[in-house]
Amino acid sequence: MRIIVVGIGADGMAGLAPTVRAELARATVVHGSRRQLDLLDGTVSAVRRVWPSPMTPALRTLLDGADGDVHVIASGDPLLHGVGSVLIRMYGADAVTVLPHVSSVTLACSRVGWSVQDTEIISLVTAEPHTAVRRGGQAVVLSRDGTSPAALAKLLTDTGRGDSELTVLEQLGGPRELRRSATAREWASRPPADVDALNVMAVRYLPDERRAHALPDDDFxxxxxxxxxxxxxxxxxxLGPRPGELLWDVGSGSGSIAIEWCRSAPGCRSTAYERDPQRRNRIGANVVAFGVRxxxxGAAPEGFDGSEPxxxxxGGGVTQPGLVQACFDRLPAGGRLVVNAVTVESEAVVAQWYSKEGGELRRYQHYHGGAIGGFTGWRPALPVTQWSVVKP
Structure with missing residues (x-):
């Protein structure tokens, strides 16, 4: 008994290979969204079951009571931000067979003449629109619904990317396929009201100001x-970020560490804890500008949630009684803690923790060249004492 996941395009049964059509013809039960199930024709005699909302509980019981193979219909390539990947995680690769269709990403790139390997793929199906903001490059953005293009166009315009080229592709591969192109600024000022819910966006981000770490201070x-x-x-x-990891940035200030962490590796995300409400607003603005998660x-440790970093x-609040202890306690075994101290009092806290837990203790002092009369001299920045440790 297996789960067979079949990808289908906006052109419906006409776009399926004969072997895929034969697979659907032998199905007894087919699960999918209402839109996907409506694409099936009379050659598919199986019982059609629409996914409930939320869908995840239904996926976990998909094989309960089944007499044979269970079929699932999905859009395009089910392994591209799709249900195929979810089912493989739940049941294992040996229990799931995926019959993919041409993905919406490949179709979108073919329409605008881009190489797929040079194009970032961003999904807004479950993410917030600001996570598709970039400072250069090109991406195919999978929309949540018909409002996604206008939302992204406004964010790009508000963050200085109004010249970005936005192509919205609706009903890709189907008989009602439609292409509309404009700058983000133009789209934001006059967003069409009739954008189909089934759409993807091809975005070329302008101006191209991509830069790796570490970013200039004035970028924040x-x-x-x-x-x-x-x-x-x-x-x-x-800190040593690794793909998919979560960072807690405590005493976040402007959010610079949280943002750089998220930009450092695929899937990295962060929670920024900041007591001051004005600084929290600044962090929020910086998060949108850089398109990170x-x-x-609010304040730590009171605001700590149930996640495991x-x-x-x-970076702030080191001398607050119990703060470092709370951070250390919430780390799992193998988790990393890094504390930066700039005052004598915070250095004293760091020294105590170093004596107790070990780790690495470093002190950084750097200088900037500046004018002294008609000459150039060195101006020292505040020294920073840094303690880092891996929790045993």
């Missing part, structure tokens, strides 16, 4: 409370 909206560029670089090195919360950075 801040009030001076941020980890400066050179210290940010060594802090990210100490950062949750902004892979790493914690403490």
């Amino acid at each position: 909206d801040h009030d001076g409370q941020l980890t400066k560029q050179s210290i940010r670089a060594v802090t990210l090195a100490a 950062v949750q902004v919360r 892979s790493a914690v950075f403490v």
